[in-house]
Amino acid sequence: MCGILGLCLADQTANAAPELFEGSLFLQHRGQDACGITTSGPKGRFYQCKGNGMVREVLTKERLSNLVGNLGIAHLRYPTAGSSAGSEAQPFYVNSPYGISMGHNGNLVNTKQLRKYLDEDVHRHINTDSDSELLLNIFASELQKSNKSRVNNDDIFEALKGLYNICRGAYACVGLLAGYGLFAFRDPNGIRPLLIGERHNQNGTTDYMVASESVVLKAHNFNKFRDVLPGEGVIINKSGTVEFKQVVPLKSYTPDIFEYVYFARPDSVLDGISVYRTRLAMGAKLAENIKNLDIVDQIDVVIPVPDTSRNTALECAVELNKPFREGFVKNTYVGRTFIMPDQKKRVSSVRRKLNAMESEFANRNVLIVDDSIVRGTTSKEIVNMAREAGAKKVFFASAAPAIRYNHIYGIDLADTKALVAYERTEEEVAKVLGADQVIYQKLEDLIDCVKIEEKDRTITHFEVGVFTGNYITGVEDSYLQELEEVRAQNQKLSIQSAATSDANAKAEADIGIYNMGDYK
Ligand SMILES: O=P(O)(O)OC[C@H]1O[C@H](OP(=O)(O)OP(=O)(O)O)[C@H](O)[C@@H]1O
Ligand SMILES: NC(=O)CC[C@H](N)C(=O)O
Numbered sequence: 302m303c304g305i306l307g308l309c310l311a312d313q314t315a316n317a318a319p320e321l322f323e324g325s326l327f328l329q330h331r332g333q334d335a336c337g338i339t340t341s342g343p344k345g346r347f348y349q350c351k352g353n354g355m356v357r358e359v360l361t362k363e364r365l366s367n368l369v370g371n372l373g374i375a376h377l378r379y380p381t382a383g384s385s386a387g388s389e390a391q392p393f394y395v396n397s398p399y400g401i402s403m404g405h406n407g408n409l410v411n412t413k414q415l416r417k418y419l420d421e422d423v424h425r426h427i428n429t430d431s432d433s434e435l436l437l438n439i440f441a442s443e444l445q446k447s448n449k450s451r452v453n454n455d456d457i458f459e460a461l462k463g464l465y466n467i468c469r470g471a472y473a474c475v476g477l478l479a480g481y482g483l484f485a486f487r488d489p490n491g492i493r494p495l496l497i498g499e500r501h502n503q504n505g506t507t508d509y510m511v512a513s514e515s516v517v518l519k520a521h522n523f524n525k526f527r528d529v530l531p532g533e534g535v536i537i538n539k540s541g542t543v544e545f546k547q548v549v550p551l552k553s554y555t556p557d558i559f560e561y562v563y564f565a566r567p568d569s570v571l572d573g574i575s576v577y578r579t580r581l582a583m584g585a586k587l588a589e590n591i592k593n594l595d596i597v598d599q600i601d602v603v604i605p606v607p608d609t610s611r612n613t614a615l616e617c618a619v620e621l622n623k624p625f626r627e628g629f630v631k632n633t634y635v636g637r638t639f640i641m642p643d644q645k646k647r648v649s650s651v652r653r654k655l656n657a658m659e660s661e662f663a664n665r666n667v668l669i670v671d672d673s674i675v676r677g678t679t680s681k682e683i684v685n686m687a688r689e690a691g692a693k694k695v696f697f698a699s700a701a702p703a704i705r706y707n708h709i710y711g712i713d714l715a716d717t718k719a720l721v722a723y724e725r726t727e728e729e730v731a732k733v734l735g736a737d738q739v740i741y742q743k744l745e746d747l748i749d750c751v752k753i754e755e756k757d758r759t760i761t762h763f764e765v766g767v768f769t770g771n772y773i774t775g776v777e778d779s780y781l782q783e784l785e786e787v788r789a790q791n792q793k794l795s796i797q798s799a800a801t802s803d804a805n806a807k808a809e810a811d812i813g814i815y816n817m818g819d820y821k
């Protein structure tokens with residue numbers, strides 16, 4: 302899952318980069334692997350800084366000062382296609398036609414077909430394994446079809462229509478067209494989130510921001526905001542005029558439910574649904590089910606796994622009428638472990654990240670609540686730590702149902718075989734984790750917690766393929782196979798390049814021609 306951001310300042314002499322930097326910090330939880338900013342300045346020139354690392358590491362003050370222009374986009378990457386090579390950091394850039402830069406959140410599922418089309422039919426050079434580079438080139442090739450020296454909004458919407466017809470998968474995107482303006486669009490099923498907001502300045506002008514989560518918009522006073530609809534595109538010209546268009550009919554309105562379970566910040570409202578409220582509801586539902594289990598009378602205390610499950614665990618404790626205790630203390634200087642690309646890093650990070658307080662575990666039967674159990678890496682260590690801290694019985698509840706399938710739309714949940722619930726019953730999962738019992742939320746209950754049925758908006762269906770194996774866009778077996786091959790290849794490369802200074806392994810991982818290398 303990645304984070305995307307776009308900004309158009311009405312004041313054409315102002316620079317967008319500082320605010321894009323601030324905004325990126327609000328989206329850091331969506332991608333910790335790489336980040337970047339592109340701005341568009343005088344003479345329609347692009348200025349860019351990107352690379353592997355967190356926002357504060359890559360986008361330093363000196364580098365930001367070189368990014369001029371009142372228009373800009375930013376990207377926070379959590380690699381879910383291709384590799385984690387620096388050359389796949391976003392935004393991507395193509396010089397033809399007109400100069401385009403783009404950032405993408407999501408995954409395309411028909412990459413093989415797109416790669417072939419770009420090569421054999423429209424002869425575009427693709428330099429990396431990233432699906433986002435394919436997406437940008439599809440857009441460029443569609444825009445090229447207008448065959449004009451200067452395009453207008455209609456041409457851009459027409460190009461988007463072409464893209465919608467060719468690209469399958471999840472995509473929320475923000476882009477810059479050199480000398481023209483900013484554009485954004487969302488896939489026809491609305492799988493990944495995207496919002497647009499306005500900020501009214503004292504001199505009567507309006508700034509615009511596009512972002513993956515509402516929290517950024519609120520924090521920057523873009524108080525009037527709304528979700529971009531599935532299949533909708535928006536163009537903000539450099540002079541500040543805005544045009545929306547439903548480019549293709551909405552296929553479905555099915556946001557990825559995992560945004561609410563784990564990915565998004567609790568203080569965001571996505572598609573009219575408060576992430577925080579859904580997490581509270583997940584806690585209440587879990588409690589409802591636990592009340593019917595034999596273990597309920599044995600539970601002495603409810604303990605969350607910080608950070609994400611805190612809201613859920615608290616509400617679960619309240620509903621169960623049991624004490625809630627912060628038994629694990631989190632070291633805030635260690636990032637999210639789940640989105641680390643490498644399994645070894647994940648395992649070692651759990652212990653560095655969480656520390657169990659004996660006072661809260663000793664001689665108690667504990668109900669540990671987490672948002673999800675994916676590979677089980679965190680959960681297993683956590684059960685171990687609870688026992689080491691003196692817990693008698695350890696019950697483990699998950700706010701999400703058992704995850705038994707690939708996530709294919711931009712959350713790298715690992716190969717199915719690496720999922721702890723893959724081909725395992727609840728009892729078998731409990732055994733692997735070392736827990737006395739594992740309690741999973743039911744899928745229909747999770748959907749109940751998230752759905753919205755209001756006068757002006759009804760969303761009752763979600764992308765839930767990780768739980769069911771049925772994906773909203775459909776997916777060929779060959780894509781799932783390709784995903785597994787890419788993961789295996791990445792694993793091999795990371796082992797090889799860590800173990801040796803093998804030039805070939807590094808070359809494959811580090812290809813890059815734009816703005817890469819030493820930023821000193
Ligand atoms: O099944 P596993 O492989 O153990 O992964 C699941 C865990 O990973 C995530 O936490 P993470 O540390 O990424 O972030 P958080 O601090 O936001 O909870 C998630 O919240 C679960 O706790
Ligand atoms: N998680 C994402 O949204 C990643 C976007 C894109 N698929 C990439 O890997 O760079």
Ligand SMILES: [Mg+2]
Binds near residue numbers: 607609610672679
């Ligand atoms: Mg967690």
